[in-house]
Amino acid sequence: MTGSVAGAPQIGFDALRLHDPAATADAVADDLRQAVRGFRRRGAVLGLSGGIDSSVVAGLAARAFGPQKVLGVLMPESDSSPDTLRLSRLAAEAVGIETVLEDITAVLDAVGCYRRRDDAIRKVLPDYGDGWKAKLVLPSVVDSAAFRLFSVVAVDPDGNEHRERLSAEAYLEVVAATNFKQRTRKMIEYHHADRLNYAVMGTPNRLEYDQGFFVKAGDGAADVKPIAHLYKSQVYQLAETVGVPEEIRSRPPTTDTYSMPQSQEEFYFSLPYQAMDLCLYAVDRGLPPASVSDALELSEEQVQRVFDDVASKRRMAGYLHAGPVLLGNVGSEPGAGDTDPETAG
Amino acid sequence: MSEIERDVREFISENFILDEEELNGDASLTRQGVLDSMGVLELIMFVEERFELKVPDEDTLPENFDSVDRIVAYLNDRLATAKR
Numbered sequence: 295m296t297g298s299v300a301g302a303p304q305i306g307f308d309a310l311r312l313h314d315p316a317a318t319a320d321a322v323a324d325d326l327r328q329a330v331r332g333f334r335r336r337g338a339v340l341g342l343s344g345g346i347d348s349s350v351v352a353g354l355a356a357r358a359f360g361p362q363k364v365l366g367v368l369m370p371e372s373d374s375s376p377d378t379l380r381l382s383r384l385a386a387e388a389v390g391i392e393t394v395l396e397d398i399t400a401v402l403d404a405v406g407c408y409r410r411r412d413d414a415i416r417k418v419l420p421d422y423g424d425g426w427k428a429k430l431v432l433p434s435v436v437d438s439a440a441f442r443l444f445s446v447v448a449v450d451p452d453g454n455e456h457r458e459r460l461s462a463e464a465y466l467e468v469v470a471a472t473n474f475k476q477r478t479r480k481m482i483e484y485h486h487a488d489r490l491n492y493a494v495m496g497t498p499n500r501l502e503y504d505q506g507f508f509v510k511a512g513d514g515a516a517d518v519k520p521i522a523h524l525y526k527s528q529v530y531q532l533a534e535t536v537g538v539p540e541e542i543r544s545r546p547p548t549t550d551t552y553s554m555p556q557s558q559e560e561f562y563f564s565l566p567y568q569a570m571d572l573c574l575y576a577v578d579r580g581l582p583p584a585s586v587s588d589a590l591e592l593s594e595e596q597v598q599r600v601f602d603d604v605a606s607k608r609r610m611a612g613y614l615h616a617g618p619v620l621l622g623n624v625g626s627e628p629g630a631g632d633t634d635p636e637t638a639g
Numbered sequence: 640m641s642e643i644e645r646d647v648r649e650f651i652s653e654n655f656i657l658d659e660e661e662l663n664g665d666a667s668l669t670r671q672g673v674l675d676s677m678g679v680l681e682l683i684m685f686v687e688e689r690f691e692l693k694v695p696d697e698d699t700l701p702e703n704f705d706s707v708d709r710i711v712a713y714l715n716d717r718l719a720t721a722k723r
Binding site for chain 2: 432433439440441442443444459460461462463465466602606609610
């Protein structure tokens with residue numbers, strides 16, 4: 295708490311500060327070791343993206359199991375940033391873990407990821423094709439009270455930018471096609487986990503986990519999610535402690551999913567991650583918009599819109615978090631199978 | 640009930656798998672959890688196709704689309720303007 299203005303308790307970014315990052319890293323590593331031991335697995339596999347989250351999880355896993363029992367999987371594809379592979383290797387080398395390179399472009403091509411995505415984009419941009427680059431964007435929730443509708447932004451081979459609002463059908467098809475990327479990566483992570491008898495690490499931070507910024511049965515799938523309880527700001531605070539190189543720590547988060555560079559704010563979140571963390575922190579504690587408006591340098595009305603967006607995304611995330619719903623009684627233990635499915639319910 | 644309201648209610652109840660009696664005319668569709676970002680996109684698409692009009696980005700506001708009554712009022716206004 296940093297004081298009180300007009301009756302509302304004010305909180306600032308210091309509310310998200312970890313008191314002792316090294317102690318937090320040790321505690322997470324202990325919990326991680328216990329969780330994997332409980333699964334009777336012998337180590338950890340994770341996909342490395344060159345971003346802060348997977349790099350920190352690599353460092354935590356190395357701390358938990360020893361670097362020799364952690365495998366980092368590098369899975370670039372044709373839309374990946376040129377930096378992805380280099381930074382992923384940098385993260386792995388910094389914490390001393392082995393890596394394996396699995397370029398997933400051929401898998402994605404075979405399954406029609408790029409073709410299906412491009413066909414969908416052509417529904418709103420008929421000239422879209424070879425040599426073009428594209429991304430999906432959302433308007434700012436802060437600048438307007440209007441509903442946020444996805445648009446596709448594309449650059450043609452001559453460098454001209456095109457922007458069109460997506461139809462519901464085109465939006466769903468673009469997302470469904472690009473989700474092949476996260477699901478293919480997870481399939482490969484589980485392949486290596488199976489052959490090594492390791493557990494798969496999920497790398498969402500609290501903001502991503504809470505708000506549903508992941509693909510169901512894609513990057514949302516994992517055996518353990520070691521940083522899902524930590525705000526993204528706190529993941530950054532752990533980074534140095536667990537050995538993440540400075541270049542990765544100072545890099546802005548991206549989605550690295552579309553062929554044009556795309557920030558996470560353009561595609562999903564309302565504000566940069568530090569501000570989103572603070573809003574989520576306030577929402578988690580039932581604090582009013584006024585409690586963070588000074589720190590965010592936004593009006594209460596603007597913060598209220600962010601809070602509403604947080605609540606809306608939480609509702610959507612319910613589906614992403616949910617396991618399969620069973621409509622009948624299958625016993626108290628998974629796999630017990632002692633109930634007649636004909637009479638269950 | 641006007642034809643516009645009937646069409647809007649029918650679309651919302653069918654598309655979002657709701658019972659008709661759940662649709663109070665003045666209840667916020669976002670606060671009810673009916674409209675999310677995908678739902679808004681579907682609703683705008685329905686309005687544009689069914690009533691043959693273009694909804695500009697600046698009209699995609701809660702005061703125009705966040706309840707059955709608001710959607711009907713918006714459509715009445717837009718269709719009346721189109722006739723003039």
